[in-house]
Amino acid sequence: MNRDGQQKREQILEVLPHIQRFAISLTRNRADADDLLQNTVERVLTRGTPDGVDMKKWMFRVCKNIWIDETRAKKVREMAVESGNITLHDRPDWETEIMGRLKLRQVKEAMEALPEDQRLVISLITIEGCSYKEAAEILETPIGTIMSRLARARKNLVQLLASPDNPAPQSGEVFRM
Amino acid sequence: MNYTDEHLSAYLDGQLDEKQANALKERLETDVHLAERLAAMLEADQAVRATYQQEINRPVAPHILALLEEEDKQALRSDERGNVTHLSPRHRRVLHPQWALPIAAVLAMAFGLFLGRASVSGKLEQNVLYAQMTGTITAANPLYDTLESAPSAVPVKIGGKQSILAQPILTFKTDDGRYCREFITETGKTALRGIACRNSGVWELQYLEKSSPTRQNGYRTASGSSGSVLDDILDEMIIDAPLGKSDEVRLLGKWRDDDKS
Numbered sequence: 001m002n003r004d005g006q007q008k009r010e011q012i013l014e015v016l017p018h019i020q021r022f023a024i025s026l027t028r029n030r031a032d033a034d035d036l037l038q039n040t041v042e043r044v045l046t047r048g049t050p051d052g053v054d055m056k057k058w059m060f061r062v063c064k065n066i067w068i069d070e071t072r073a074k075k076v077r078e079m080a081v082e083s084g085n086i087t088l089h090d091r092p093d094w095e096t097e098i099m100g101r102l103k104l105r106q107v108k109e110a111m112e113a114l115p116e117d118q119r120l121v122i123s124l125i126t127i128e129g130c131s132y133k134e135a136a137e138i139l140e141t142p143i144g145t146i147m148s149r150l151a152r153a154r155k156n157l158v159q160l161l162a163s164p165d166n167p168a169p170q171s172g173e174v175f176r177m
Numbered sequence: 178m179n180y181t182d183e184h185l186s187a188y189l190d191g192q193l194d195e196k197q198a199n200a201l202k203e204r205l206e207t208d209v210h211l212a213e214r215l216a217a218m219l220e221a222d223q224a225v226r227a228t229y230q231q232e233i234n235r236p237v238a239p240h241i242l243a244l245l246e247e248e249d250k251q252a253l254r255s256d257e258r259g260n261v262t263h264l265s266p267r268h269r270r271v272l273h274p275q276w277a278l279p280i281a282a283v284l285a286m287a288f289g290l291f292l293g294r295a296s297v298s299g300k301l302e303q304n305v306l307y308a309q310m311t312g313t314i315t316a317a318n319p320l321y322d323t324l325e326s327a328p329s330a331v332p333v334k335i336g337g338k339q340s341i342l343a344q345p346i347l348t349f350k351t352d353d354g355r356y357c358r359e360f361i362t363e364t365g366k367t368a369l370r371g372i373a374c375r376n377s378g379v380w381e382l383q384y385l386e387k388s389s390p391t392r393q394n395g396y397r398t399a400s401g402s403s404g405s406v407l408d409d410i411l412d413e414m415i416i417d418a419p420l421g422k423s424d425e426v427r428l429l430g431k432w433r434d435d436d437k438s
Contacts, residue, residue, distance in 0.1 A: 009245045016241075021232040038241045045244060107228040125190065126222050127229045132192055151186035157221040 011055040012044060018128060019059045025123040026067050028112055039066050060128075060138045064120060071116055110160035118153035121146055180204065185215050189222065314373060314380040319343075324358055324373055324380045325436070326429055328422070335362075346370075347419040348428065349411075356428065357383065359411060372411065378435070384410055 016037075023036040040063040049058055111119060120139055124130040125146075132150075136143045180201060187193050188201050205212045314320050319335040323343040327333045332344040346359040357374035373380040420428065 013242075013245055016237055017233050017235075020235065020237055021229055024232050024235070025229050034238050034241065037237070038244070041241055041244050103224065104228050107224050111225065122225060126225050132190070147187055147192070148183055150190075151181070151183040154186050154189075154218045154221060155182045157225065158217045161221055161224060162217075 008045075008049065008055075012041060012059070015056040015059055016041075018056060019063055022060060022063055022123055022128060023067070025111060025127050026063075026119060036063060036067055036070070039070075057134060057138050060124065060130075061140070064139065068116060106161060110157055113160055114153055114156060118149050118156065121150045122153045122157070125150055178204075180211060182214075182218075185211075185218055188215070189218060314382065316379075320360075320362070320373075321380060324360060324375075325432055328429065329358075329425060348425045349415040349419045350417070351414050352416045357414065372414070375432070383414075 019040060020033065020037050023033040023040070024030070027033045027036055040059060043062055043066065044059055049055065111122070114122065121135055124135040124138060125132070130138065132143050132146050135141075136146050139146065141149075178200070184193070184197075184201060188198060191198075193201065205215065314324065319341075320343055323333045323335060324345065327343070327345055329345045329347050332342045335341050335343045341362055341364055343360060343362045346361060348356065348358050350356055351374065355374045355376060357372055358380075359370070359372050361368055361370045363369070371382055372384045373382045375381075
């Protein structure tokens with residue numbers, strides 16, 4: 001393995017836990033997250049990276065692009081099987097067992113319910129701690145758009161996580177996905 | 178001023194300029210409803226962050242790590258001690274890059290052949306693998322029943338479409354009072370030899386070693402040497418001698434009764 005290749009692999013390995021968590025936050029179960037992570041690593045290895053690129057930001061971006069492509073393809077497949085009562089993405093028993101607590105499941109379900117553009121900004125900013133500027137670079141979107149998507153995502157999460165005992169405060173704005 | 182969710186969200190992230198932030202802060206002291214909206218946003222944010230915080234420690238699947246280490250496998254093959262992966266609790270929590278490669282190399286070589294994306298036959302193999310990566314073998318894992326109830330020297334088929342044979346080799350007690358079992362798992366081409374110890378009803382993997390399967394004659398270490406590092410580890414862990422057949426039968430029966438109660 002040449003030095004550049006070795007250095008690149010070390011950089012990937014260094015950021016891999018973050019890319020994996022990002023993939024987990026975007027997908028519905030571990031198997032999907034693994035597929036997304038594997039596709040991301042394969043694409044970065046086979047297609048190369050621009051010189052001097054920040055590997056973490058680059059891999060977030062590649063992961064995001066693959067996820068969006070796959071999500072769109074998946075929607076088509078889901079529409080095709082809905083009439084046949086086929087349930088997709090059944091959570092494997094072992095994962096349900098690990099998740100255990102209701103709160104975790106509630107939060108993950110709320111994340112799944114968010115539109116993809118909102119889930120992406122929450123994943124990058126709230127979970128991964130990216131700045132607005134970094135998120136804008138990764139998502140190739142203006143900062144103003146990032147800010148409005150993030151605000152909508154947070155408002156939606158408040159609504160989705162609210163319980164009858166603890167209703168969400170109303171802001172007077174229409175609940176908008 | 179009428180504050181929007183965007184203002185509150187930006188305030189939460191410290192993205193408002195100083196003048197705007199101070200004005201909003203002042204308003205929050207008198208506007209209970211606005212403060213409630215901000216608190217709800219903050220709570221949702223914290224719930225999301227807490228939910229995914231632990232995922233940073235989740236081990237990366239070995240077939241993905243294997244993509245990054247093709248040439249490291251050769252180095253591993255030439256290093257006899259590299260055949261043993263120590264999964265002590267001290268090291269088990271985080272798959273840190275420094276030791277991720279040896280673990281992934283061992284596992285990928287042993288199981289990766291049939292765990293590749295194209296040939297994954299179901300969650301059974303995944304469970305085996307994740308248990309080995311995280312070091313805990315729970316009742317949901319097919320290895321669990323073998324460790325929990327199979328007598329030593331009796332091979333048990335645990336694979337689905339892909340044939341995996343699991344076989345306890347011996348059972349012993351450690352000086353801290355735990356019961357442990359040495360075992361092997363093997364497919365047609367590859368095998369793993371390991372030690373797992375029972376703790377509060379689950380099995381925790383302590384050591385893992387790559388071996389070569391020879392189904393007629395038991396196993397041999399991948400290095401081809403007569404002894405292995407794992408033999409030395411066993412010698413250190415075992416107090417007195419491995420359990421005899423009758424003692425082992427009694428112990429397996431006790432575990433079975435414990436599980437029922």
